[in-house]
Amino acid sequence: MQPETTLSAVVQEQAVRASPSQERIPVAVAYGDGIGPEIMDAVMRVLDAAKAPLSYDTVEMGEKVYQRGFTSGITPETWATIRRNRVLLKAPITTPQGGGYKSLNVTLRKALNLYANVRPAKSYAPFVPARHPDMNVVIIRENEEDLYAGIEHQQTSEVVQVLKLVTRPGCERIIRYAFEYARAYGRHKVTCMTKDNIMKLTDGLFHRVFNEVATEYPDIQAEHQIIDIGAARLADTPERFDVIVTLNLYGDILSDIAAQIAGSVGLAGSANIGSQAAMFEAVHGSAPDIAGKGIANPSGLLVAATQMLVHVGAPDTAELIKNAWLRTIEDGIHTADVYDPKTSRVRATTQEFAEAVIARLGEEPRHLPPVRYRAGGVNVTPSPVARSEKQLVGVDVFLEWNGANRSSNLLGQMLEEAAPEPWLLKMITNRGVKVYPDGLPETFCTDHWRCRFMPVEGGAVNFDQVLALLAALHGAGMDVIKTEHLYTFDGRPGYSLGQGE
Incomplete structure (x- = not known):
């Protein structure tokens, strides 16, 4: 069985910037919208109980900020705090309906140069029912380029276009990150997915750079698959994959496929990593339909918080929390979204689930493999681009x-x-x-x-x-x-x- 993985520090010296003694690492925290405040409160209780070496600056973003006239959903004061701390733990936010509102996630990723989206998707069977009990995949998605550049034009009465922008530095950076990630965490294979049989220049560039970079990692198996059959194989036999690296749109789709077939989107965390800043969040949305009922699952945000702890150089605390979380899952204490009479023992509220994790701090799972996180970073140094005639x-x-x-x-x-x-x-x-x-x-x-x-x-x-x-x-x-x-x-x-x- 492959080792449990999470995100390591990309540029640890930039994230760990607390006091001279480095006892407390400053983190910006956004409580979000919908179920966001409930699950963030539960996560903060766990972090405090585990004595996480963090200090917190609460920032405001999302629905209320949109309604105050900020079409990006974020204020200048929040920008300043995030840029100062360089690490953001963010609960889900709600984008108001109607035109004129920009996606906050896209804004954060692009403005802060968060080029790598990293989503582990792992099965916790038999404790959480899953179609693929041996699934343990990491999707590494390029986060800034491709069709998500959002450059569109209407050119005639009948025709609109969108520009697909792919750069060689962007390709090399995310591909090299995937290989470094695999090497750092004992992964053995990196699969590149593109559609270069059709888009021979854009996707072709990504595939070509993948082949070039792969030669520098002879210890890691490298393969390429066309995205349509690759997505079908991921949905059908995910155990055949280890690390997948791909372009922005494909990665967005694959990440949701992987999270869903792993058992529940509610268990998945996500990391967005750049050379100067990082953002950690749950995969799921703000779920306003269940907000205030105390039944939301804080697991996705808690898993993201453990990713954050490894990133800022506190892997021991991340291990402490994640192993307690795994033990809680094993003990059948589940929130409503994953509750199953066949495998669950207690239908827990949001806060009851947090209390159960806190009670198990210091314990390890008995059946699932315990996590062991490595200190140190995934360091990426792109090659200089040769100028062509x-x-x-x-x-x-x-x-x-x-x-x-x-x-x-x-x-x-x-x-x-x-x-x-x-x-x-x-x-x-x-x-x-x-x-x-x-x-x-x-x-x-x-x-x-x-x-x-x-x-x-x-x-x-x-x-x-x-x-x-x-x-x-x-x-x-x-x-x-x-x-x-x-x-x-x-x-x-x-x-x-x-x-x-």
Whole structure:
């Protein structure tokens, strides 16, 4: 059986910044919304009983802050406290319904450069029923890039776009973190998941960097899987996985799959780690429908607090709490969300569950493996990026055009007549599919056309020639809505072919 894992310190010297004696480590604490205050109160009682070497600065964020007119859900004073302490323990928050409100989690992750989301998903069978009793997976998700950059535009009456941004430094940082995490905690395999059979440049970059970094870790097995079959295998046979590293959107989906099939989302904690700050929270939401009833499960936030303790250099306290929590689970003391007459002995309230954990501090589980956390950090030092020789070799011109029954042949003829030297119309695509030359009449077309121009003789072109092309197209009555320059990097094309090209 694999060892229990949690998050270690990324930059421990930046987190442990209390007094000169370092007896108390300052932590910002947000009590959140919905069930947040109840479960945070329970967690704080456990931390105090375990004599956690922490000091707390309570900060306000979430629903009440939104309602006071802060569309990000966070005040300047809270920002200052989090940046000073560099560690945040956050209960779930509620984002008000309606437009104009920004996701607080996304804001925190991006503003604080919390590039790594780390979610262990472990089964606690037979004490908590689970379909996969041997499951013990860690999902490491890139947290800042990909489609979650949130850059979207409406370009025509019919077409909107979103930009998927993937950087080499971002890829290397999260991939190297995954391998360092595996090495630090006795994990044996890292699985990369992408969709690079379709997105050959963006996901292809992630896969390529994974292969490069993997050669530096010969002690760790490395494999790659396409995300669709990988997600299916995770849901069906999660015991085949150890550490999974992937891009932002895929990681978001995989994390929820893993938490759900492990037994309960209510037991899962989450860590968001950067080089300068870290945030720890439960996976689940604020559950306003059960707020104030005293029945919420504090386990997810408590597990996140143990991750935080290891991160700030207090692994002994994390072990003390987590082992007491495991013993409580073993003893059948369960909150309503995981209560099962076949495996549970006591249906505990939120505070009763906390009291049960406190009563077992100093004890270890008898059946589940006790946790053993290692001090020390998961240190990531990205390699310098080599600069490539970049050459402009063409341009994709995007048009809104709705003429003549959307005849691609007619559009192609018009563009060929309008294009000045040295430009040659290489192809036209619609929704990525080549429709000119030699398009098929069955292909459905919208009012959004990508028109690829390359110089007649090949080779390089200059920016003035691009401007001359755009001026000529505009003069011919074309509605240019966007351009993308086509470059080669060290002679390799930095652009994709059209489907069917």
